[in-house]
Amino acid sequence: MATATEICSLENYLVLPDRTMDDRIGAAKEALGSDLVVLGHHYQRDEVIRFADFRGDSYKLSQQAANAGGKYIVFCGVHFMAESADILARPGQATILPDLNAGCSMADMAEITQVENCWEHLVRAGLTNDEGDGITPVTYMNSTAAIKAFCGERGGVVCTSSNAPGAFKWAFAGSTRTGVSAPHEQKILFLPDQHLGRNTGYRMGIPLDEMVVWDPYMLNGGVDPERMKKARVILWKGHCSVHQRFLPEHVDNVRAKYPGIRVIVHPECRWEVCQKADGIGSTEGLLKMIRQAPSGTMFAVGTEIHLVNRMGREFAAEGKKVITLDDSGCLCTTMFRISPQHLCWVLENLVDGNVVNQIRVDDGVKHWARVALDRMLEIQ
Numbered sequence: 001m002a003t004a005t006e007i008c009s010l011e012n013y014l015v016l017p018d019r020t021m022d023d024r025i026g027a028a029k030e031a032l033g034s035d036l037v038v039l040g041h042h043y044q045r046d047e048v049i050r051f052a053d054f055r056g057d058s059y060k061l062s063q064q065a066a067n068a069g070g071k072y073i074v075f076c077g078v079h080f081m082a083e084s085a086d087i088l089a090r091p092g093q094a095t096i097l098p099d100l101n102a103g104c105s106m107a108d109m110a111e112i113t114q115v116e117n118c119w120e121h122l123v124r125a126g127l128t129n130d131e132g133d134g135i136t137p138v139t140y141m142n143s144t145a146a147i148k149a150f151c152g153e154r155g156g157v158v159c160t161s162s163n164a165p166g167a168f169k170w171a172f173a174g175s176t177r178t179g180v181s182a183p184h185e186q187k188i189l190f191l192p193d194q195h196l197g198r199n200t201g202y203r204m205g206i207p208l209d210e211m212v213v214w215d216p217y218m219l220n221g222g223v224d225p226e227r228m229k230k231a232r233v234i235l236w237k238g239h240c241s242v243h244q245r246f247l248p249e250h251v252d253n254v255r256a257k258y259p260g261i262r263v264i265v266h267p268e269c270r271w272e273v274c275q276k277a278d279g280i281g282s283t284e285g286l287l288k289m290i291r292q293a294p295s296g297t298m299f300a301v302g303t304e305i306h307l308v309n310r311m312g313r314e315f316a317a318e319g320k321k322v323i324t325l326d327d328s329g330c331l332c333t334t335m336f337r338i339s340p341q342h343l344c345w346v347l348e349n350l351v352d353g354n355v356v357n358q359i360r361v362d363d364g365v366k367h368w369a370r371v372a373l374d375r376m377l378e379i380q
Contacts, residue, residue, distance in 0.1 A: 152372030192238030265302030
């Protein structure tokens with residue numbers, strides 16, 4: 001085990017080769033024992049996720065965070081995930097993000113003051129009030145704690161790609177839940193991923209012309225007032241930089257090259273891509289589709305490349321072929337920031353009694369964000 005002098009600086013770790021970290025990480029995990037739980041998102045690189053006690057998508061990992069024992073939750077994911085883990089953690093537990101620079105470009109597309117300005121516009125238009133009567137705010141897990149708290153305080157909820165349809169049904173029943181008669185048919189303000197919101201709404205039977213996109217950089221969101229009144233879903237103009245790269249022609253090209261291939265995609269992909277796909281699902285949903293398919297099935301998957309490559313290796317033993325929908329498939333660069341060196345650094349610091357990179361959500365924000373997250377965990 002390294003001495004306190006050796007572990008004081010992250011820079012001392014970053015110059016070391018990946019292969020030198022495995023034994024040290026293993027020894028630190030053993031020393032920490034039941035005091036530690038390591039959570040790993042599916043998009044993490046193999047060199048990191050192999051040390052996760054639990055791996056999953058954001059919903060599954062939120063459940064694990066809420067039930068985690070021990071003193072330390074080390075979240076190998078991105079900042080908003082670690083925030084959620086801190087919100088759901090028990091008193092006395094510390095949530096740690098191995099690299100504080102591991103953020104999310106989608107989460108950054110909805111800044112709290114922009115969302116508050118949007119809400120004020122909707123209130124002035126008579127479509128809702130401060131309690132959310134008339135419009136239920138729903139935020140994707142890929143958002144800041146402040147946005148989650150905003151939704152919780154106004155009767156809204158957090159969702160993931162796994163339970164977005166359930167969250168929509170829950171939200172549309174807003175006036176029934178509160179017992180307050182809404183001024184108009186209940187609407188949803190969906191943050192921050194327009195594609196997940198559009199795909200979810202469309203699959204639930206909501207026509208595209210009853211969904212509008214709110215652009216925070218345009219006057220009045222760039223939406224005609226009459227269209228706003230008729231809309232059932234107001235979509236925030238945000239997206240995932242990885243999933244938006246997939247295009248309809250990628251689906252056409254892979255089918256031409258591999259006749260009979262099944263195309264399955266994440267609902268963060270564009271609507272046009274999802275319409276061409278054979279299946280749409282969250283990360284866990286995509287895994288389930290492949291797992292349940294017969295041997296000999298071939299899949300082209302529209303999601304993050306580390307996960308696709310891992311699927312390819314794991315399912316090859318079952319006689320299934322899994323490839324990326326696009327040969328130039330993009331990795332999640334912010335997830336990639338967490339390296340074995342970062343993980344080793346935080347674990348060896350914990351062994352030495354030093355808590356580094358702890359994520360702390362303000363108590364005021366934590367209360368309402370917890371309300372929204374608890375609602376999420378109750379929705380199937």
